[in-house]
Amino acid sequence: MTRQERRDPTEVRREPNVSRRTLVQGLAVSAAATATGLGSALAQNATAPAPVSPPTTITSPPRDFSPRGAPTTYFWDPDVIAVDPSFNDLAQPNTSIKRLYTGVLWAEGPAWSSQGRYLLWSDIPNNRQMRWSEDDGHVSVFRMPSNYSNGNSFDFQGRQLSCEHLTRRVVRYENDGTATVLADSYNGKKLNSPNDIVAHPDGSYWFTDPPYGSQLYEGEPDAAGGPVNPAGKLNPRIGQPPGFVPFKRELPTNCYRVDPSGRIDVVVSEDQVPDPNGICFSPDYKKLYVVSTGKGPGDTGPGGKGDVFVFDVGADNKVSNGKRFADFMVDGVKCGPDGIRCDVNGNVWCSSNAGRAVGYNGATCWSPEGKLLGRIRLPEVCGNITFGGPKRNRLFMAASQSLYAVYTATQGAGPA
Numbered sequence: 001m002t003r004q005e006r007r008d009p010t011e012v013r014r015e016p017n018v019s020r021r022t023l024v025q026g027l028a029v030s031a032a033a034t035a036t037g038l039g040s041a042l043a044q045n046a047t048a049p050a051p052v053s054p055p056t057t058i059t060s061p062p063r064d065f066s067p068r069g070a071p072t073t074y075f076w077d078p079d080v081i082a083v084d085p086s087f088n089d090l091a092q093p094n095t096s097i098k099r100l101y102t103g104v105l106w107a108e109g110p111a112w113s114s115q116g117r118y119l120l121w122s123d124i125p126n127n128r129q130m131r132w133s134e135d136d137g138h139v140s141v142f143r144m145p146s147n148y149s150n151g152n153s154f155d156f157q158g159r160q161l162s163c164e165h166l167t168r169r170v171v172r173y174e175n176d177g178t179a180t181v182l183a184d185s186y187n188g189k190k191l192n193s194p195n196d197i198v199a200h201p202d203g204s205y206w207f208t209d210p211p212y213g214s215q216l217y218e219g220e221p222d223a224a225g226g227p228v229n230p231a232g233k234l235n236p237r238i239g240q241p242p243g244f245v246p247f248k249r250e251l252p253t254n255c256y257r258v259d260p261s262g263r264i265d266v267v268v269s270e271d272q273v274p275d276p277n278g279i280c281f282s283p284d285y286k287k288l289y290v291v292s293t294g295k296g297p298g299d300t301g302p303g304g305k306g307d308v309f310v311f312d313v314g315a316d317n318k319v320s321n322g323k324r325f326a327d328f329m330v331d332g333v334k335c336g337p338d339g340i341r342c343d344v345n346g347n348v349w350c351s352s353n354a355g356r357a358v359g360y361n362g363a364t365c366w367s368p369e370g371k372l373l374g375r376i377r378l379p380e381v382c383g384n385i386t387f388g389g390p391k392r393n394r395l396f397m398a399a400s401q402s403l404y405a406v407y408t409a410t411q412g413a414g415p416a
Contacts, residue, residue, distance in 0.1 A: 054078045057377045058359040065099040065379060065404070072096035079362075079377040080406065087365060087374030090347065092393075095407040097376065100132055101139045106218065107398035109196070110339075111152040111160070112388025112416035119388055119405075120160065121398050122149045124218045129162075132403060134389065148219045150212075151196035151278075151339075151384070154415045161205065163194035165213025166220055166240070168247060170194045170205065170258070182258050183207070186266070189250040193219055196279050196339065196384075199415055203260035204317070206267060206288070208276035210253045211296035222248045227298030249298055255279065255290060257317060268311065272322050275304035278340035278350070278384065281313070282368070283413035288313050289325060289348060291337045306336040308350065326370045328352070333360045339384025339398070343410040347373065351382040351397065363397055378404055387412020 055063040055070075056078045063069065063079070072078070077096045082088050104123035111120045119132040120142055128144035129152070143149075147164035154160055160173040161182075168191045169184035182205060184191060193213025198206050213219030214228040220240065224232030226248035236246035255268035255276050268276065268290055278291035288311045295303025308326050311319035325348070328335045336353040343349065346368040352375070354360035362378035363385055380400035388396050392411045397404040 056359075057362075057379045062379060065097065065402075066102070067099075077406070081375045081377065082373070083375060084367075084371065084373045086367070090343070090345075090365060090408060090410050091374060092407040092409045097378070097404055097406045100137065100403045100405055101130070102402040104130065104401055104403075106383070107400060107403060108150050108339075108383045109152040109163070110384055110386045110388075110396045110398045110403070110416075111154055112386055112392070112396070112412075113154060113158070113160070114392075114415070115158050117390060119386075119396050119403070120152055121384075121396075121403060122146065122152060122162075124148055124150060124165070127166075130403075148213065150194070150218075151207075153197050153199060155199035155205070156201060156203075156415060158415075161197050161199065163197055163207060165193045165218055168193055168213065170197060170207055172205075183256065183264050186251060186254075186256065186264055190247040192249055192251055192253060195277055198280055200281065200285060202317075205258040206255065206279060206281075207258070208253075208255050208279050208290065209251070210275045210277055210293070211249060211298050212277075214249060214297045220246060222246065222298065253296065253299075265317075267317070267319055268309075268322070273304070273309050275299070277304075278338055280340045280342055280348075281414065282342055282346055283344055284346075286313055287311065288319055289340055289342070291340050291350070293336065293338060306334055308337050308340065308348070326366055326372075328364070330360060330364070330372060330375070333357045335360050335364060337364075338382070339386070341386055341416075342413045343387065343408075344413050345410060346413075347410070349385055349387075349395065351385050351399075353381045353383065355381065361399070363395065376406060386416045388416050392416070 054074050076093050080091050105125035109122040117134040129142040129146045131142035132139050147166040149162045149164050151163040162171050170182040172180045192209045192211045195208045195210050220236040221234045222229040223246040252270035253275050254266045257265050257267045273290045273292045275293050275296050276290050277293040280289050290309050292304035292307050307324050310325040312321045328337050337350045340350045348366040350364050352364050361381045363376040365374045378399050382397050382399040384398045394407050
């Protein structure tokens with residue numbers, strides 16, 4: 001049994017301090033000393049060598065996550081970090097992070113189909129949805145064009161939900177193959193660019209509506225005179241099908257609820273959470289978590305600051321007692337949140353976009369009280385996450401150009 005396997009499971013696992021570069025430099029010094037005749041003297045006073053740490057996202061060279069990379073033979077994956085001892089009960093020890101696919105332009109909106117046993121996600125700039133099949137790991141194009149879809153989910157009847165940037169709407173794909181528009185406007189004004197969506201057991205759908213789809217790269221800019229295209233120099237019709245009608249941004253960045261009757265209500269306003277992004281419920285559906293990301297295109301206000309907010313959800317579907325859940329500062333590094341999901345114990349799992357701060361991109365896990373429990377480090381910025389797999393115990397992470405996954409010791413709450 002190795003040292004890692006004998007480790008007390010309550011011990012907090014920290015990042016390795018010895019890099020390959022440090023090890024190589026040490027070996028070079030030892031070799032030089034031997035060459036000058038001092039080797040025997042050094043050997044008499046030599047101490048036990050420092051243990052070789054496994055390569056990680058922060059070593060030089062960094063870990064290779066591809067199928068060509070060396071297998072992770074350590075009992076704990078070196079890039080699964082316990083900040084608090086309780087995370088050892090949520091992370092699965094004898095497994096490793098796997099890169100399932102790479103080759104998209106910007107990965108977003110992962111969602112797990114329990115019936116189909118596949119992982120669906122968006123490749124926004126390529127205007128398509130991708131599918132990873134659980135049986136053999138095959139990846140294929142699932143839907144193209146996707147209307148530059150971003151967030152995806154499945155409801156309690158197994159129907160796919162998608163937030164579309166291009167058409168500025170939320171759609172549901174029915175089991176018979178037809179599609180239903182759930183929301184495309186509010187009070188007669190076109191939505192901005194629906195971003196993420198979750199289903200409620202009462203048959204309603206809750207979604208966020210920031211302005212991020214008003215970019216050439218991930219959707220289409222406003223029509224001439226809109227906040228993102230005030231001078232009209234951008235032509236939103238270029239590259240779009242005949243008859244496409246561009247819209248102007250008209251609404252603040254709100255969160256909405258689509259009632260089973262079809263009525264659409266504002267549940268969280270821009271004043272409460274500017275630039276809302278990821279959204280999820282607690283396992284008992286009594287709390288609503290909403291991510292507030294950075295200032296979006298065309299914003300005239302201060303924009304979001306990369307925080308997560310939590311609200312109480314009443315029996316009347318009204319939210320109250322809103323407060324900041326976490327500012328996502330980790331070791332002095334701003335780990336910008338985006339996609340968010342809860343596990344069955346109420347812990348909050350959220351993707352992390354730390355930019356160039358190597359070692360802080362990936363996923364984070366927080367207690368229901370807002371305490372950081374653990375981190376999963378990835379070599380790419382992570383945009384969104386979801387739980388899936390046949391037992392719903394595998395965390396899928398849509399990160400920049402790639403899709404990653406790691407098994408956990410818990411399960412995701414609700415449909416993915």
